[in-house]
Amino acid sequence: MAFTFKGGIHPDYNKDRTYASPIEELPATEEVIIPLSQHIGVPCSPTVSVGDYVRIGQIIGDSDAGLSCPVHASVSGKVKAIAPHWHPSGVKVQSIVIENDFKDERNDSIVPYEGDLDDLTPSEIIGYARDAGIVGMGGAAFPLHAKLKTAFDKKIEVIIINGAECEPFITADHRAMVEYPRSIVNGAKLIMKCLGKKEAVIAIEDNKPDAIASMTITAEDSGIRICPLKTKYPQGGEKQLIKAITGREVPPGKLPMDIGCAVFNVDTCASLFRAVSKGRPLTKRVCTVSGSAVINPKNLLVRVGTPYYALFEHCGGFSSEPYKIISGGPMMGSAQHSVEIPVIKNTSALLAFCGGEESFDEKPTCLHCGKCISVCPMRLMPNYIYMHAEKEEFAECKKLNVQDCIECGCCSYVCPGRLYLVQAMRMAKGHLPK
Ligand code: SF4
Ligand code: SF4
Numbered sequence: 001m002a003f004t005f006k007g008g009i010h011p012d013y014n015k016d017r018t019y020a021s022p023i024e025e026l027p028a029t030e031e032v033i034i035p036l037s038q039h040i041g042v043p044c045s046p047t048v049s050v051g052d053y054v055r056i057g058q059i060i061g062d063s064d065a066g067l068s069c070p071v072h073a074s075v076s077g078k079v080k081a082i083a084p085h086w087h088p089s090g091v092k093v094q095s096i097v098i099e100n101d102f103k104d105e106r107n108d109s110i111v112p113y114e115g116d117l118d119d120l121t122p123s124e125i126i127g128y129a130r131d132a133g134i135v136g137m138g139g140a141a142f143p144l145h146a147k148l149k150t151a152f153d154k155k156i157e158v159i160i161i162n163g164a165e166c167e168p169f170i171t172a173d174h175r176a177m178v179e180y181p182r183s184i185v186n187g188a189k190l191i192m193k194c195l196g197k198k199e200a201v202i203a204i205e206d207n208k209p210d211a212i213a214s215m216t217i218t219a220e221d222s223g224i225r226i227c228p229l230k231t232k233y234p235q236g237g238e239k240q241l242i243k244a245i246t247g248r249e250v251p252p253g254k255l256p257m258d259i260g261c262a263v264f265n266v267d268t269c270a271s272l273f274r275a276v277s278k279g280r281p282l283t284k285r286v287c288t289v290s291g292s293a294v295i296n297p298k299n300l301l302v303r304v305g306t307p308y309y310a311l312f313e314h315c316g317g318f319s320s321e322p323y324k325i326i327s328g329g330p331m332m333g334s335a336q337h338s339v340e341i342p343v344i345k346n347t348s349a350l351l352a353f354c355g356g357e358e359s360f361d362e363k364p365t366c367l368h369c370g371k372c373i374s375v376c377p378m379r380l381m382p383n384y385i386y387m388h389a390e391k392e393e394f395a396e397c398k399k400l401n402v403q404d405c406i407e408c409g410c411c412s413y414v415c416p417g418r419l420y421l422v423q424a425m426r427m428a429k430g431h432l433p434k
Pocket of ligand 1: 365366367368369370371372373382383411414415416417418419
């Protein structure tokens, strides 16, 4: 039986163009641009200077703050600049530009752990996660070491490994589950070991039968159960996953850990395993390059800091000038204004679309149809929140629990009046009274 949650939508998934495309490694570019902030929390400060020679895996930015994690060089070569550069979030962020010498010199810090993984202590596993700069790779970019530490302190009961990948177009996690299931399972086992649990659940939507099969075989006798989920957007949202798998609801204003659950992305698990078993920090990730304007969509293994244009060029370029470029999925991703912006640790996809595919209304009008309410997975009333947000009545928005909006975009997707509902939710969330 496949599990699910209330609400949600069934958009065109458009995963077929990369569904069966094996992950290909993108050749390194002449330079990489590595932002000092690629995570939720305090940005790093540079630990290198212009002119320094750096090696792959070397820490080039770090911070003492608890909610932060280091960034590493993804190529070897000379530090060319340390300056603000456009970031996928839409603002300029202090970044380190490295001129690649194409020698792929590895830093001495890349040392595999030779012992038995079962002998590692929770604090050692948390230390590996921090030193490797691992963040939540499904999109949130929350530092893994901080999440593990909180989960350990809170003595969580349920570990969920998120392989839902419900956003249209994206197949990066799907291919990872098909091509390197062992790394994912071993990473999940490290998390179980760290949190003192003997069981975990890997949740996968049922539109990925090959991933379900490969994970099921690999996870045999590991204490990890594979849970097929109904294909429905946003099934991969943490709160929706928890509801589907455990029946528990995260109350308004609370977090999954408040009800004993912790959710980790599949690729985050694989990165943790590589950090321990190979000593490798997070300097590469899988990124789906797709969309109607991309000639030859692919799943690429990309070095962090690679500019978008290199990914698009490797995929044959554009069939026509793209009307819109998005980092992430079409529902929750963010529009990008330049192809010079670099891939960062949570760039799961890069999409480019031709013009004429979006429908607008010059005068968006609410038709009071209630569709937005019926699809909202957080059981909010987007139409009423919109109405109050338009009048800047943010206290009213708060009373309607706008702070629980996960910005999934389901309401906007179904709205026949073409109201900018998600934008209104975001705006209201940014103006909430204390
Ligand atoms: S879906 Fe759009 S038109 Fe219908 S009630 Fe909601 S806001 Fe109004
Ligand atoms: S109100 Fe928020 S959570 Fe609800 S459907 Fe809209 S974007 Fe999603």
